[in-house]
Amino acid sequence: MRPEEKKKVLFLCTHNSARSQMAEGLLRAIYGNRYEAYSAGIEATTVNPHAVTVMKEIGIDVSNQRSKAFQEFQDTVFDLAVTVCDRAKAACPICSTNPELPTRLPRARGVIHKSFEDPAAAVGSEEERLRVFRRVRDEIKDWILQTFEE
Template sequence: MKRRVLFICSHNAARSQMAEGYLRAKYGDRYEAFSAGTTATAVHPLAVQVMGEVGIDISGHQSKDLGRFIGQEMDVVVTVCDAAQGICPMFPWAKETVHAGFPDPAAVTGAPEEQVAAFRSVRNEIVAWIDATFGGV
C-alpha cells in the first residue's frame, strides 16, 4: 500500500506543486503525492517551466485549497514554507508532520533570468530533500 504524502504551502503555487510533482514522478511506486495551500491561487508558470527542464510535467496541476483534504488521512504532511508550518497542528489526520522550509522563489524580483534561477535553485533543494527523505525508505 502506498504511503500518502501531502505537501502544504501558502498558495500551492510553486514549492508544494514542485514537491508533489517530483515525488509522484520519482517515487510514485511507493507514494501517493498531493499538495495544497492555506490559500489556493494558481500554479506559477516558472514552476511549470523548471520542472519541465527535469522531465516532469506539472502543467496539468491545479492549485488546491487545504480544505479539500479535511478528513483525509495522510501518512506524512510536509510544510514547505514557514507560513504554512503554523497550520500543521490543525491537521489531525496526519500520522506524521514534517517541516522542510524552502525559500519562496516567487518573491525574487529582478530580471527574468534571476527569477528563473531562483525557481531552479528551489527546485534543486526540493529534489535533494525528497531524495534524502523518501528515496531510501
C-alpha cells in the first residue's frame, strides 16, 4: 500500500503524554502498513517516561515522539479521530469535514471515543505505577488489535 493510500488516525488525550502516545506507537507498530498514526492533546506537555519504558518493554520505541497540541493538526483531515479519555472528548470536539466550518480544530471523517484509565495518575511505588502503565498499554493494544483489524 502506498503512503497516500494509508488511512490517517489521530489519537487525542488530555496532555498527549501517555495514552495517546502509546496508542500512536502501537498503531504504527502493528498496522503501520495501513495506517498513519498521529497523536495530540488538549495541551502539549511531555511524553511520560513511564510510557516510553513500558512501550520499550514490548519492542516499540516511542522515545522520539513528542507531545503536541491538537491545534498543530488544524489543517489536516483525518480518516478517524479517537478520543482516549473523557476530558479530551469534552474539551476537543472534532470538526466534520464540512468545508463551511472553521478549521481551528482537527477534522475527521469519523470519530470514536474509547476511554482508558489515566496511568499518569497512578500512585504508589515506581513498580506499582509501572504496573498501571503496563495494564493500560495492554488494554490499548488489545483494543487496537480488535478495532483496526481488517
